[in-house]
Amino acid sequence: MAHQMCTFVLDRLLFAVEVERVQEVIRYQDATPVLTAPDSIAGLINLRGQIVTAIDLRRRIGLREREQDARPMNIVVRAAEGAVSLLVDEIGEVVEVDPESFEPLPETITGSMRTTTSGVYKLEHALLHALDLAATLQISAAPDGHLSKREAD
Amino acid sequence: MNECGESADSRIRTKQGALQSRLDRRFSAETAMEELDEIFSEFLIEANEVLDQFDRDMVELEKDPSSRTLLDGIFRGIHTIKGTSGVLGLDKLVSISHVGETLLCRMRDGEMRLTPESTTALLAMSDSLRQVLGAIAASGSEGDGDFSALIRLLTSLLDPQHTSSEPAAPSTDLPAANQSMAAAALTPAQDPPPETAPPASVKTETAREQKDLGGDALGNTIRVDVTLLDKLMNLVGELVLARNQIMQLTSVQTEPALTGAAQRLSHITSELQSSVMKTRMQPIGTIWHKLPRLLRDLARGCGKEVELITEGAETELDRTILEAIKDPLTHVIRNAVDHGIETPEQRSRNGKNPAGQLTLRAYHEGGKVNIEIRDDGAGVNLDAVKRKALERRLIEPGEADRMSERELLSLIFQPGFSTAQQVTNISGRGVGMDVVKTNITKIGGTIDLQSTPGQGTTLTIKIPLTLAIIPALIVTSASNRFAIPQVSLVELVRLEGEAAAHAIEYIHNTPVYRLRGTLLPIVYLDQELGAAARQTKEDGQAITIVVLQTESNVFGLVVDEVNDSEEIVVKPLGNLLRGLSCYAGATIMGDGRVALILDVMGLAQKARVVGEQRTRTTETVVEKTQMDMELESWLLADLGGARRVAIPLDRVHRLEEFPASAMEWSGNQSVIQYRGEIMPMISVAQLLGMARISEPAATMQATVVSRGDRRYALLVDRIVDIVEQQIVVDPSRKTALCAGSAVIEEHVTDVLDVEGIIDASLFHTAELLTAQAGSC
Amino acid sequence: MKALVVDDSNTMRAVLRRILQMRGFETVEAKHGVEALHVLAQTGTADLALVDWNMPEMNGLQFVTEVRKNPTHAQMRIMMVTTETGLHEVQSAIDAGATDYLMKPFTTGQVDDKLALLGLDSHA
Structure with a gap:
């Protein structure tokens, strides 16, 4: 059964959330x-x-930093934690995806990308x-006392 | 007139029964479910109220068994419960209350006297009734708790020949189960969930929260659902925000009509806010009501006699806060009865009244509510505290002897001080005083313990009136705005020009500021929050210090700017940010942007982690002040780098000057030949962890001190002066090498511990010590 | 028609209010005898009073005695609401001027029967 995903762009990659x-x-x-707060908290x-x-998704996923003057969009999502905003580069359209086209991430992908992404849909x-x-x-x-990356800089 | 009704008119009963089944259907058909729900919840509230009053009156009656007024009230309460339960078809409640009513009726008519046994039984009845009410509230049915044992007990008490050892005969005196009109209709349509209530014999307090607001269905007061009040409070919070925004926008406006309207809006909003706040206020008495009963049970449980005195029960607090202090308060009281008050025998032996006194006092003071819990018991046994703290490794063996009484007392609040093992079943339930403290701290309160051996213990809890909207100071630091709850604010210090340049001094790399002679530890907010490295301040640039207090510390928070004082609406941080101890929440400012609310306590704790030890309390400073205020002579010396030390003059043997070339080495100890002996030379600066002086001077200044028959040279940069004055030693900076620090001739001065210095130099090389002194 | 409900229990008042209102009565309420007298003085007499027996301040019997002293309320039907344990009181209440009694626990049907007896059921 096909289901709908809201797409968005992060560093030229296409992402989506239900x-x-x-x-x-x-x-x-x-x-x-x-x-x-941890680095990925915008x-x-x-x-x-x-x-x-607001969560800086680029940082969270481990992508390159956004340009200084970039104006990211907020996707407000409902989570167990309450409403949380995800900062993304651009909002795309809502697409229907075919579960058949889904594939887990290749083994070669590691790090934050691996933990935050469940897999890919092969679109046309x-x-x-x-x-x-x-x-x-x-x-x-980051527990208090530990320096986050930003602090250490 | 006999109201006990053992001889009820049976004809009337029969007629009733015949009518009932037909009419039950009719009632249920014509009465909408929500109306029944309403009646039902009304009943639950009322019955719980009646039972609370019943408990209080029973405890009172035990003290004054002849009081007709009390007995009448008690009887009426149970009578009401039985009557309304009957109408609502709650048979279990009817059968339980019926026996109690009969017993009470006998007492009222003078046929029986109240005994401790019957008091206990009647209180158990009230517990059982609560249990059934709890079941109704939870599941809509009376549950399948078995109360026959209780009913048998109460029935047996009716028998004048009754002796407690004999098992009582089962009751035959109960009314037939009442098939009343509403029995079917009042049960919610769905199947009642399986009963989970505990067995009746267990004395559980079904602490069902009452929605009582002291209102009444009649007269000038009404009952309002608490959720509605909460919603109202939220809306007012939003309104306050909107008002703040409008005020900000109109502050740049010159249109008089607009600014006038904005002013009015502002006033009305403030009025509304305080009125809504008032609706949420409840007297603290509402949570004290259950105490007489609690105390009775506690006292009986541990064979003590306790008299309760309450003062200021009318003192009002926001209901959220009341809710939050209920459990801590109960725990403190349990503790007082269990550990504080002695047995009647012990008390008599010590010439005290066999009955202990527990005094609860609530009063307003400086925008806060103080709650005092005072007992006239044995007081805290400090030796036992010491032993236990050592056992639990909360303190080091040597530490215990150096600790002041107050510091020892504060150990009681340490996590891990009381553990399940030695908690008795009364103050037990696995909660220690640390949990009490945590809960009080969570709502912005403080807790303080004072104890006099043999005379008792007083615990003072200070809590804010409300939590939702608080006055706060808005400051800027690292280009961000922060709100600091006004309740932590002591004062603001602004230093400009010359004063600013030298205001902050350093003790072992810890910044301090001298505030009217007391050393105030300094915390830089931007550094603490890990903002970009602080730009070096230009000379003469102003410094703003926000002096803050936590329960045990006073410290100065350096911020870039103080903006304003404002009423802010406290909003919680999302779960993602829960773990950050520096923030207590967030708020929305007049311009619509979010500002974080600083958690002063958390900030102080965090600063302590990265900074020097600042664990001692300011009270300790004051306390010690009295002891250390002696006229003494001091030798003052500079160590370079603006570091100044004081050496007690009576320890100084001579002042000498040595050419640097005279220094020799023995092993890794520098020595000098002096009056026919080899005298160790101790570089005080090095011991204290200061950087080595790059180029030794041609001559060395030394103060020669002696211990036993040996002499030692303490090297300093320069001898400054000899003064004779009273100095106030701040013991919070006490280390192995320093007795503390003091302000002498307007300089922050480390008071050297000569013994410590000699010890240190004997056992370690200077290099090793440099590392160690870092923790000095 | 107007009914006065005198009972110290909020629940009982709510139940009685419900039943009476469904039968077209306008209701006024009081928590005890003193308040009931006050309510009557303010809102005028009623067609019916349902009176609990055991109340603080002023009990049902005292209330009946008091209210009957006032000719304004001569036409008011007074129904004592009591429990089976209070049956003995009914007689003294009737002696003092009560019209009838209703025994707890009651059903709506019993209420209707009593109202009919008192001639207050015209619209039922």
Whole structure:
């Protein structure tokens, strides 16, 4: 049975998350940085009075840093943790994927990419990386006292 | 007039029964389910209230068995429960309350007297009734708890010849199960879930939360669902935010009509906010109500007599806070009865009233509520605390003797101090005082313990009135805004120009600021949060220090700027950020952006991890002050790098100057020939972990000290002065080498421990010591 | 028609209110005798009063005695709501001026029967 995925772009790669997990898509918003938080936490945004944690997906997945002046979009998803915003480069369309076209990640892919991506759908013109939302949100908060990468810099 | 009704009119009963089945259907058909639900929940609230009052009155009655008023009230309460239960078709409640009612009726009519045994039985009845109410609340049915043992017990008490040793005969005095109108209709349509209630013989307190707001269906008060109040509170929070935004936008406006309207909006919002806050306030008495009963059970359980005195039961607190302190308070009281108050025999022996006194006092003070729990028991046995702390390895053997009374007492709050092993079944349940402290701290409260041996213990809990909207100071640091809860704020210090340049001094690399003679540890907020390396401050650049207090520390937080004081709405951080101890939450500012709320306690703890030891309390400083205030003579010396030390003059044998060339080495110890002996030379700077002085001077300044028949030269950079003055030693900087630090002639000065210095130099090479002194 | 419900139990008042309102009564309520007298003074007399026996401040019997002293309420039918343990009180209440009694636990049918007896069931 085909199901719908909301696609987005990260560093020219096509990713997707299940449509029913997406609450809304909002434009770039300045986030308040949370110093001492793990690197992949982009900060906090105000979503109509609700405070939502934004995750820098590029950092989380281990892709290259975004350009300084880039204005990422927020995909607000519903998670067990409440609403969480995912920072992505661009929003794509909603596509129907065929489970038949799904394939787990090749063994050669390791690191954060492996833990956050469940596999790929072979679309006609591209490979669609399926984001494992639950795993993506498993961000081990650096215990206080440990320096995050940013601090050490 | 006999109301006990053993001779009920049987004809009337029969007629009733005949009518019932026909009419049950009718009632259920015409009454909508939600109306029944409403009546039902009304009943649960009311019955629980009645039972709480029943417990209190029973405990009172035990003290004053002749009180007609109490007995009337007690009887009426059970009578009401039985009556309404009957109408609602709750047969179990009817059968339990019926025997109790009969017993109470006998007492009221003077046919029987209240005995401790019957009090216990009646209280057990109230527990059982609560248990059934709990089952109804949870599952909609009365459950299948078996209360026949209790009913037999109560029935046996009705027998004037009754002796407790004889098993009582089963009751034949119960009314036939009432097939009342609503029995079927009031049970929710779905099948009742299987009963999970514990057996009746277990005395469980089904701590069903009451929605009581002190209101009533009549008169000037109404009952409001708490969830509605919570929603209202959230909305007001949002309104406060919107108001703040509007105020910010209009602050740059000149249109008088608009600014006027904004002002009005602001006032109304504040009014509304405080009114809504008030609706959430409940007197602390609402959680004290259950205490007389608790105390009675506790006291009986451990063979003690305790008298409860409460003051300030009308003191109001936000219900969230009340909820949060309920369990800690209960635990503290358990502790007081279990460990604090002695047995009547012990008390009599010590010339005390056999009955111990437990005083609960609540009062407002400086925007906070103080709750005092005082007992007149034996006080905390400090030796036992010491032993236990050593056993549990909370402290090192040597440490115990150096600790002040207060520090020893604070060990009680350490995690791991009390463990399941030695917790009795009363204060037990595996909770220690550390959990109490954690819970109190979580809601922004503090806890303080004072104890006088033989006279008792006083525990003071200070808690904020409310949590949802708090006044806060907004500061900027590392280009970010932060909110600091006003409750932690002591004062603001702003230093400009010359004052700023030399304001921050260092003790062993730890920045401190001298605030009116006391050393204030300094924490740089940006550094603590790991922001980009601090730019070196230009001379004369202003420094802003926010002086903050936690329960045990005062410290100065250096920020870039203090912006404003504002009422902020506290919002929780998402689960992803739960683990960060520096933040207590977040809030939305007037411009719509998010600002983090600093957790002052967490910040202090984090700073301590990376900085020097700052565990001692300010109270300790004050305490020690009294002892160390002696007029003494001190030799002051510079060690270079603005580091100054003081040496007690009575330890100084001579002051000498040696040419550097006279220094020789013996093994890895530098020595000098002095008056026919080889005298070790100790570089104080090196011992204290300071960088080596690059180029030794041609002459060396030394203070010669002696121990036993040996002499030692303590090398310093320069002898400054000899002063005679009272100095206040801050013991928090005490190490093996320093007795602490003090402010002498306006300089932060390390007071050297000559013995420690000599010891250190004897057993270690200077190189080794450099490393060790890092922890000094 | 108007009914006064006097009972110290919120639950009982809610039950009685429900039953009476479904039978077209307008209801006023009080927690005890003193309050009931006050409510009557404020809202005027009622066609019916359902009165609990055991209440704080002023019990059912005292209330009946008091209210009957006031000719304004002469037409008011008073029904004592009592339990089987209070049957002996019924007689003294009737002596004091109560019209009838209703025994707990009751059913709606019993209430209807009693209302019919009192001639208050015209619309039922």
